[in-house]
Amino acid sequence: MSKYFRTRDAAPSGGLYRFIGYAKGDRYDPLPDDKELVLPLNKDDHFSAIKSVGRPAYWKEISEGELGRIQQVLVKRHITVNRENIQTWAAVYARRWLKSASEKNNL
Numbered sequence: 001m002s003k004y005f006r007t008r009d010a011a012p013s014g015g016l017y018r019f020i021g022y023a024k025g026d027r028y029d030p031l032p033d034d035k036e037l038v039l040p041l042n043k044d045d046h047f048s049a050i051k052s053v054g055r056p057a058y059w060k061e062i063s064e065g066e067l068g069r070i071q072q073v074l075v076k077r078h079i080t081v082n083r084e085n086i087q088t089w090a091a092v093y094a095r096r097w098l099k100s101a102s103e104k105n106n107l
Contacts, residue, residue: 007056
């Protein structure tokens with residue numbers, strides 16, 4: 001079962017966390033900037049609000065399986081596997097997921 005975290009919660013472990021929606025108002029609009037879609041946090045760091053719009057948000061940890069798939073994409077594309085590139089590609093996938101979720105909610 002997935003655990004979601006809200007702005008100001010403390011991260012239970014170090015890792016990458018992706019934006020999954022705003023806590024108040026329209027869940028996905030406006031979408032955060034690319035650099036705000038994925039947060040690298042250490043254990044006990046606090047989840048921040050989306051600074052570009054000043055709104056609290058919900059976050060979900062990116063699983064080991066998701067990170068493994070992102071690393072496979074980087075290797076296939078001959079891109080260096082490092083934390084920065086993993087975070088960038090995690091944001092690409094987060095944006096795709098958000099677009100899909102937003103479209104489903106607008107039906």
